Amino acid sequence: MNRYAFRASLLHFLGDPFELGARAMQYFDDGILLVEDGRVAAIGDARELLPTLPPGTALTDYSGKLILPGFVDTHIHYAQTDMIASYGEQLLAWLEKYTFPTERRFDDPVHAGEVAEFFADELLKNGTTTAHAFATVHPASVDALFGAAERRGMRMLAGKVMMDRNCPEDLRDSAERGYVESQELIARWHKRGRLGYSVTPRFAPTSTERQMELAGQLFRDHPDLHLQSHVAENQGEVAWVAELYPARRSYLDVYDHYGQLGARSVYAHCIWLDEDDRRRMAETGAAMSFCPTSNLFLGSGLFDLDAAQAMGVRVGIGTDVGGGTSFSMLRTLHAAYGVLQLKGQSLSAARAFYLATLGGARSLYLDDRIGNFEVGKEADFVVLDPAATPLLERRMARADGIDDRLFALMMLGDDRAVAATHVMGVAKHVRDAH
The missing domain is CATH 2.30.40.10 (Urease, subunit C, domain 1)
Structure with a gap:
């Protein structure tokens, strides 16, 4: 022993x-x-x-x-490590100008591996031992991240981005290919040591209805998987989703309609939600990831922690690198305090460190193991x-x-x-x- x-x-x-x-x-x-x-x-x-x-x-x-x-980081993009602190855009323009060009490079397994090694070390340098991370559309990007985490013994949740429209052609998969590649990655990595797979539709605008259906099917067919995406980060994004999915009551309702809300689903940002949305997240057991440095950097808005608490929604903290500006959970809690001050709310130090530890573990349904x-x-x-x-x-x-x-x-x-x-x-x- x-x-x-x-x-x-x-x-x-x-x-x-x-x-x-x-x-x-x-x-x-x-x-x-x-x-x-x-x-x-x-x-x-x-x-x-x-x-x-x-x-x-x-x-x-x-x-x-x-x-x-x-520390438990409930939302982060490992592939965006090299574009952290890229100047001067809001969400949709920022994706076009910085994110997609950066993610193209992950079709090279050597590049993906080098970034994954740096990313895992940077998490540990900042005291983060569990992360819920986006890779890219490339299966090799997932292999690289899981391999780096496994070599360090870290607990890591991650998944291949599913994205089949409204993105550059060389980053676009098809609904069927995204489904098949996700299945192969699940078979290769899920529940291997401390690793877990997370179904990863990037966000509703970059997936067709067929891809959203298949992402929901993956989540249903494997009851111990996680699912991660973004919702209601930016007002322009919310308006775009309303145009793309006119039959749905709200942005969150798109995910609900396709079977993507439930225990172990985590949605980043959750700023521009209404009371019905928050109630539905609480009912289904879905969690919010509060990403304060990203929300300030991209000018997205102010998270409403009191409203989430009132509904009983699970909440964790996300650094959201590279929209977020630091791997440090301490710097992220600093920003969370400021966001809530602007919102007319308060964040005690005890509550902040709870959110970064046990609260994050509860959001990921891992509190029986960590936190x-x-x-x-x-x-x-x-x-x-x-x-x-x-x-x-x-x-x-x-x-x-x-x-x-x-x-x-x-x-x-x-x-x-x-x-x-x-x-x-x-x-x-x-x-x-x-």
């Missing part, structure tokens, strides 16, 4: 702070996390657990640092350094309790604050190790 113990301040969530208040959070100022064969074996106060550790247990001392469950440190769960975690920068260290010296420390981390932190990232207990990123 492989047995490791880690000493640090420990924090995880047992529920949503919005619903449970302080009872949602479990914190040990000086704690021990015991990991056996990659899973949590015990968590508690160091004074109590240290004397009980089995002889020979390897102890890593992260005293002065804070251990949290690994907190309950005994038996997979031991993915991030080690945060509250003295990572001179400003952060100075602010922390004046912090008043764990809530204030968390808030300072999410407002001032970035990848420099990630001292280490562990996957199934094993360090896969150590700051300044190279």
Whole structure:
């Protein structure tokens, strides 16, 4: 048996702070996390657990640092890594000018592999251990991403983009080919180790009705698959969908009509929805991915967290690279706080870190395996350094309790604050190790 113990301040969530208040959070100022064969074996106060550790247990001392469950990114485009921070467009023009030219390059497996390796390392550098990612229309792009994640032991959900209209000819598949290639990828990768397949219609405007039917059929025929797409990100996009699907009540109703709403379906953005849409997402168990840096960068609008909460919709956080401007979940939570301030809503530090950990796991229906440190769960975690920068260290010296420390981390932190990232207990990123 492989047995490791880690000493640090420990924090995880047992529920949503919005619903449970302080009872949602479990914190040990000086704690021990015991990991056996990659899973949590015990968590508690160091004074109590240290004397009980089995002889020979390897102890890593992260005293002065804070251990949290690994971050869960519920929406990201690995193929857009190289076009992050591309200037000056809103959604539809941005796709034409930057996204499609970048994604063309993924017909080359060597290029796809190089980007996938960088992408996986960048996630780990930022403390993200689970991601729900778009590839491109090319099956080799999916192979590259799953291969990179598998080599690192990461939990990864991904899928081939299905896109058969309103896109460049050299990025267009047919409804039938997209279906067949998705089936082949499912057979090759789904449930292989910590990997899972996600049916991936890009968004309703780039799929014909036949392709939407087949995407829904894939989702129905394999009840443990995920599904990912975009909805109601931009007002121009919403108007376009209304023209393309005039028989449908709303943009979300297009997906519902084709059987694409349900448990394990995740929709990015969800800005321009109405009450009926949100109610329907709650009824079906579909989840929203709140992508604040992307929504600000592309000028799309402000996410309504209170409305989602009122309906009981599952919500996670997405960096949405490359519309999003950072791989860092800390920078993304910073932006989420600002978005909600503009919306007249508030985001406590506890709620923010819940959304980035257990909330994300619940959105992906993986909370039986990841998201907190309950005994038996997979031991993915991030080690945060509250003295990572001179400003952060100075602010922390004046912090008043764990809530204030968390808030300072999410407002001032970035990848420099990630001292280490562990996957199934094993360090896969150590700051300044190279």
